[in-house]
Every structure is written in C-alpha cells, then in structure tokens.
Amino acid sequence: MTDHIQEEQLILHYYGEAEISAAALERHLANCGDCRTRYQQVVRVLNSVEPEAIPERGAGYGGQVWEKLPASIKSRPSGRWFASRRWVPSAVMAALLAVAFLTGRHWPRETPQPVAAGQGQVRERILLVAVGDHLERSQMVLVELANSPASDLFNIALERSLAENLVEANRLYRQTAAATGNAPLADVLDDLERVLIEIVHSPETISRRQLEEIQHRIEERGLLFKVRVLGSQIRGRESTATREKNATKL
Amino acid sequence: MEESDALVVARIRSGDRDGFRILVDRHSRSVFRLAYRMTGNEFDAEDVVQETFLRAYKQLDAYESRSSFHTWIYRICANYSLDLIRSRQRHEDKRARQDAEGVDPLHNFPSAAPGQDRIFFNAEVKQKLDFALNELSRQERTAFMLRHFDGMSIEDIGVVLGLGTSATKNSIFRAVRKLREVLEPLLA
Numbered sequence: 113m114t115d116h117i118q119e120e121q122l123i124l125h126y127y128g129e130a131e132i133s134a135a136a137l138e139r140h141l142a143n144c145g146d147c148r149t150r151y152q153q154v155v156r157v158l159n160s161v162e163p164e165a166i167p168e169r170g171a172g173y174g175g176q177v178w179e180k181l182p183a184s185i186k187s188r189p190s191g192r193w194f195a196s197r198r199w200v201p202s203a204v205m206a207a208l209l210a211v212a213f214l215t216g217r218h219w220p221r222e223t224p225q226p227v228a229a230g231q232g233q234v235r236e237r238i239l240l241v242a243v244g245d246h247l248e249r250s251q252m253v254l255v256e257l258a259n260s261p262a263s264d265l266f267n268i269a270l271e272r273s274l275a276e277n278l279v280e281a282n283r284l285y286r287q288t289a290a291a292t293g294n295a296p297l298a299d300v301l302d303d304l305e306r307v308l309i310e311i312v313h314s315p316e317t318i319s320r321r322q323l324e325e326i327q328h329r330i331e332e333r334g335l336l337f338k339v340r341v342l343g344s345q346i347r348g349r350e351s352t353a354t355r356e357k358n359a360t361k362l
Numbered sequence: 363m364e365e366s367d368a369l370v371v372a373r374i375r376s377g378d379r380d381g382f383r384i385l386v387d388r389h390s391r392s393v394f395r396l397a398y399r400m401t402g403n404e405f406d407a408e409d410v411v412q413e414t415f416l417r418a419y420k421q422l423d424a425y426e427s428r429s430s431f432h433t434w435i436y437r438i439c440a441n442y443s444l445d446l447i448r449s450r451q452r453h454e455d456k457r458a459r460q461d462a463e464g465v466d467p468l469h470n471f472p473s474a475a476p477g478q479d480r481i482f483f484n485a486e487v488k489q490k491l492d493f494a495l496n497e498l499s500r501q502e503r504t505a506f507m508l509r510h511f512d513g514m515s516i517e518d519i520g521v522v523l524g525l526g527t528s529a530t531k532n533s534i535f536r537a538v539r540k541l542r543e544v545l546e547p548l549l550a
Contacts, residue, residue: 120531123538127509129516157545158538160487163511166398173394174387180412185382185419255413259445337449340409 117147122154180347182248240346243285243297247343250278250304254336257311258327266323268314275311282308300338307335367431374422382422386415389432392512393439399507400443400500410446414439429521436508437522444500487548494544498537505530506537 117125117140124130125137141148178186253274260266286301307329314322330336367385374381390411397410417438418425425434495503505523508514514522520530 119539120535123535124531127516153542153546154538156549157542158510160545160549161491161510161541164399166395167404169391169394174383174390177390177411177415178383178386181386181415181419185416186379331449331452334449334452344409 122151126154126158244343244346246281246285247339251339251343254330254339258330258336260323265317265319267317269316272311272314275308279305279308279312300342303333303335304339368427371422371425382419389435393435396436396439397443400504406446410439410443413442433518433521440504440522490544490548494541498540502533502537505533509534
C-alpha cells in the first residue's frame with residue numbers, strides 16, 4: 113500500500129469495518145507518519161465523544177412496558193389486533209355508562225368531598241377508564257392514518273368504520289366535559305370529533321390527495337400529540353384513583 | 363438455552379398470547395436507550411417505547427426473520443422517534459405562534475423539557491459536543507450514535523434507517539467530519 117489512506121477508511125478502521133485488510137492498514141500506519149498523524153486525530157476526536165448518561169431502566173422495565181400496552185395485545189390470540197372490531201360496539205356503551213355515572217358531578221374533582229366519597233371515587237374511576245380507553249382507540253385510528261404511506265389509492269374502510277363508532281362516544285364525552293367545566297378535555301375532544309367526522313364522511317377508497325388532506329388536518333391541529341398527552345394524563349389520574357381506592361380499603 | 367426471537371415470533375403468529383411479553387422483556391431497555399438518545403428526554407423516550415412495541419405488534423406479520431428482531435424493532439423505534447421529533451417541532455412552532463398571540467390552549471399540559479443529567483468528561487468539550495451533535499442532521503446523528511455508542515454494524519444501521527450501505531457510511535463520515543471540525547481545535 114503506497115498511497116495515503118483516505119479519511120473514510122481511517123474512520124471505518126476505527127470502528128473495525130475498514131474495506132481494506134486491517135493488517136495491511138496497520139502496516140501502512142506503522143510506516144507512514146502522515147497517515148498515522150491523521151488517524152491519531154480521528155481517534156482523539158472519536159474517543160472524546162463519550163456516551164451520554166442515559167437514565168437506567170431496571171430489570172423490571174419490560175414488565176412496566178408490557179402493563180401499559182393495550183389489553184387487546186395481551187388477550188387477542190393472533191393477527192392484526194387493530195383489525196379486531198370486538199371493541200367497537202362497546203365504545204358507545206362505555207360512554208353512555210360513564211356519562212350516566214357522571215351526571216350531576218363535576219370532574220375532575222379539585223377538593224375531596226367526604227360525603228359519598230366512595231360513590232364519587234367509583235364514578236371517577238369509571239369515567240377515567242372509559243375516557244382513557246376512548247382516547248387510546250382514537251389514537252390508533254389517528255396513528256394509522258397519520259403514518260399511512262401515500263399511495264395512489266388508499267382503502268380506509270376499517271378506519272372509517274372505527275371512526276364511525278368513536279364519533280358518537282366522543283360527542284357524549286365532549287358534551288359531558290363541557291358541561292362539567294373541563295375545558296381542556298372538551299377542546300381536545302372537539303378537535304378530535306372534527307377529524308373523526310371528516311374520516312367518517314370520506315369514501316372507502318381515497319386518493320393520495322385526500323389522504324394527505326386528512327394527514328394534514330391531524331398534523332395541523334397537533335391532534336395526535338394532544339390525544340397522547342391527554343391519554344397519558346388520564347392514565348396517570350386513573351392510577352392515582354386506583355391507589356386511593358386501595359388505600360381506602362386498608 | 364434461550365429461545366431465539368424468530369421462534370418467539372413464530373409462536374406469537376401461531377396464537378401464543380404470552381410470546382410478545384418475552385420480546386418486550388428482552389428488548390424494552392435497549393429500545394428505551396435508543397429512544398432516549400434520539401429524543402433527548404425521558405418523557406418522549408417512554409412514549410416512543412410504548413408506541414414502538416404497539417407498532418411492532420401490529421406489524422408483526424411484516425417481520426421477516428432475515429434481519430434480527432432487534433434490528434427490526436430499532437427501525438420502528440427510529441422511525442417513530444423521527445416522526446415524534448418532527449411533530450413536536452411543528453407543535454412547538456405553532457405553540458410559539460399562539461403564545462405570541464396570548465393564546466395557550468394547552469397551558470396545563472406537562473412540558474417535555476429535556477433531562478439535565480447528561481454527563482461528559484469536560485464542560486467545554488461537552489458544550490462543543492452538544493453543539494456539534496445538534497448541528498448534525500437527524501440521519502447523521504442517528505447513524506453516528508448507533509455506530510459509536512451502540513456498536514451496531516453499518517449494515518444493520520442501514521436496515522434501521524432504511525438506507526443502503528453506502529448512504530449509511532456517508533452519513534457517518536459526514537457526522538465524524540462535522541465533529542472533527544468542532545472538537546479538533548479543542549483537542550489539539
């Protein structure tokens with residue numbers, strides 16, 4: 113090897129992936145001061161790039177991740193779980209049930225109410241579970257559409273059918289949230305409802321342009337982000353409600 | 363002997379409900395590390411981990427055992443991280459506009475401030491390194507981090523990023539070149 117070694121090869125050599133024989137390269141470096149100096153510069157810079165401190169996750173982390181995954185993953189036998197429609201009829205029922213429990217009650221609760229606290233906690237838990245579930249299902253539809261690759265024709269029959277069932281439940285939750293003064297939740301549900309309705313009113317097969325318009329609508333409103341954050345907040349509140357319930361039992 | 367990922371995937375496809383849990387247990391920590399490196403904060407990294415496994419489950423039929431499950435799920439994680447970063451950027455831009463107009467509809471949502479506990483060996487080098495890493499394109503940064511911190515082969519990085527070997531190498535070369543420009547004067 114008589115020519116000088118290119119920088120690219122020196123970088124690859126540092127990582128043990130040089131395209132030329134490592135032994136030949138080492139021999140060249142031993143005999144060529146210029147290349148050796150350049151290699152030392154590469155080594156010095158790359159050695160100075162130390163890994164960031166990443167927060168540790170313990171051995172039980174997998175279990176925590178698993179617990180937060182949708183229940184349908186843990187119970188469905190096989191195949192595309194998203195395609196399962198078993199949950200669809202339950203969406204409106206869950207909404208009706210939750211709203212019925214909530215009637216006459218402000219949510220979220222700012223201060224503890226000792227009178228009938230047990231009943232209030234039950235109502236809150238039911239609503240949290242139902243709204244959290246609703247947001248999770250809505251998120252799935254949004255994620256599917258937001259990340260669909262733009263092809264000339266795209267079949268959204270499944271997403272449309274899911275959105276159709278979610279619209280009614282969404283309306284009930286939105287009205288309840290507005291009536292009980294939970295403006296942030298009502299606002300997000302209002303945005304969500306508009307997009308769901310647009311999906312429902314779309315044909316089964318849509319063009320690339322139509323898909324992009326829906327994707328744009330989702331992005332423009334930051335909807336996926338809002339739904340995720342809200343869902344996460346509600347899941348957190350749900351855990352707190354469960355802890356309170358368990359503490360009461362003790 | 364531990365059952366291979368490919369066998370576990372086969373079991374899930376044939377209806378084993380618990381199989382996916384094994385994959386979550388095996389890969390969640392490394393997926394978190396990648397997610398953290400890409401997003402720079404725990405809040406987003408946790409979100410990425412959950413979404414990555416959700417997507418992996420939904421796309422399991424598309425997994426081909428030619429590539430390792432580890433590489434395959436890294437690809438999902440990297441793609442979603444990039445989506446999230448882009449979406450967050452758009453959201454931040456919009457929020458900045460709204461703040462300027464005195465409107466903040468998400469005022470009570472949690473902030474996604476990056477963690478403050480990064481440790482580097484030297485404050486000045488750390489500062490320059492942060493600057494240099496931020497100057498890299500997302501592709502360059504991810505390719506470099508996977509090679510430098512995770513020791514992933516260039517071929518596998520190509521699979522994760524959906525790039526050919528040559529394009530992957532070029533991403534790493536550009537990243538190293540940019541790092542050298544910033545760090546070499548300090549280290550000379």
